[in-house]
Amino acid sequence: xxxxxxxxxxxxxxxxxxxxxxxxxxxxxxxxxxxxxxxxxxxxxxxxxxxxxxxxxxxxxxxxxxxxxxxxxxxxxxxxxxxxxxxxxxxxxxxxxxxxxxxxxxxxxxxxxxxxxxxxxxxxxx
Amino acid sequence: xxxxxxxxxxxxxxxxxxxxxxxxxxxxxxxxxxxxxxxxxxxxxxxxxxxxxxxxxxxxxxxxxxxxxxxxxxxxxxxxxxxxxxxxxxxxxxxxxxxxxxxxxxxxxxxxxxxxxxxxxxxxxx
DNA sequence: CCGTTAATGCAACTAAGTTGCAAATATATA
DNA sequence: TATATATTTGCAACTTAGTTGCATTAACGG
Numbered sequence: 001x002x003x004x005x006x007x008x009x010x011x012x013x014x015x016x017x018x019x020x021x022x023x024x025x026x027x028x029x030x031x032x033x034x035x036x037x038x039x040x041x042x043x044x045x046x047x048x049x050x051x052x053x054x055x056x057x058x059x060x061x062x063x064x065x066x067x068x069x070x071x072x073x074x075x076x077x078x079x080x081x082x083x084x085x086x087x088x089x090x091x092x093x094x095x096x097x098x099x100x101x102x103x104x105x106x107x108x109x110x111x112x113x114x115x116x117x118x119x120x121x122x123x124x125x126x
Numbered sequence: 127x128x129x130x131x132x133x134x135x136x137x138x139x140x141x142x143x144x145x146x147x148x149x150x151x152x153x154x155x156x157x158x159x160x161x162x163x164x165x166x167x168x169x170x171x172x173x174x175x176x177x178x179x180x181x182x183x184x185x186x187x188x189x190x191x192x193x194x195x196x197x198x199x200x201x202x203x204x205x206x207x208x209x210x211x212x213x214x215x216x217x218x219x220x221x222x223x224x225x226x227x228x229x230x231x232x233x234x235x236x237x238x239x240x241x242x243x244x245x246x247x248x249x250x251x252x
Numbered sequence: 253c254c255g256t257t258a259a260t261g262c263a264a265c266t267a268a269g270t271t272g273c274a275a276a277t278a279t280a281t282a
Numbered sequence: 283t284a285t286a287t288a289t290t291t292g293c294a295a296c297t298t299a300g301t302t303g304c305a306t307t308a309a310c311g312g
Contacts, residue, residue: 111246
């Protein structure tokens with residue numbers, strides 16, 4: 001899971017993330033690159049990009065996995081404690097630039113968290 | 127989705143939730159009641175119990191759905207803004223009795239949220 | 253340019269959850 | 283208590299996200 005070569009498929013996937021700023025679901029990515037990359041490959045590349053700190057992932061509504069660019073992550077540390085927002089109308093997901101104060105809970109050692117907000121995005125509520 | 131009859135299957139499922147205080151995943155429930163109830167029925171009953179405000183649901187790690195007893199919910203309003211905690215070691219999930227202050231986000235109308243904390247529970251970290 | 257090793261495609265699989273339909277059963281009413 | 287009716291159930295078949303093993307292909311360091 002360590003070494004990552006700059007293959008055609010890797011470039012195609014990274015290109016998708018450079019084109020937009022919002023998160024992309026695995027399903028969308030597979031659909032979009034369907035004629036160029038096999039879905040197994042998409043899953044494997046996303047895994048590696050997350051592992052190496054290029055992307056971070058989280059679950060949206062319906063348990064589908066989403067990926068977004070990392071801002072301050074590395075292989076050893078994922079600092080993605082920001083919440084995500086999914087529009088229940090258009091389905092689009094964004095990273096929110098808000099810091100979450102991780103609650104301390106007695107008798108439990110919290111190591112990470114996922115915070116998903118749902119509602120209507122600007123475009124869908126107007 | 128409205129009317130719910132007190133059938134043998136409904137009683138069996140409610141009984142599972144009365145026996146414990148932590149959340150139960152759909153998968154566990156199906157497995158546990160496997161000899162008595164068909165999985166389709168389990169899914170359908172859980173849907174109805176959530177709809178009618180008896181249970182609330184959320185996604186755990188891996189996108190599996192979990193259900194837990196509601197405390198102050200009704201058909202019209204689900205007041206389950208509390209976070210959930212999943213132990214990465216034993217997989218058990220609990221509701222946390224903590225109030226979340228819903229962040230206000232410019233240009234977005236937030237209607238609900240899911241907050242999942244991960245780490246080690248008391249039993250697994252000692 | 254070549255050899256090594258990682259990356260890819262493919263096909264088959266797993267697992268969660270859904271759907272349609274016929275048969276069974278809860279419940280209100282007579 | 284019997285009956286009508288609408289809800290609930292089981293079953294089988296399906297959908298969809300994600301995974302695995304393996305043989306083939308392609309990066310890239312020397």
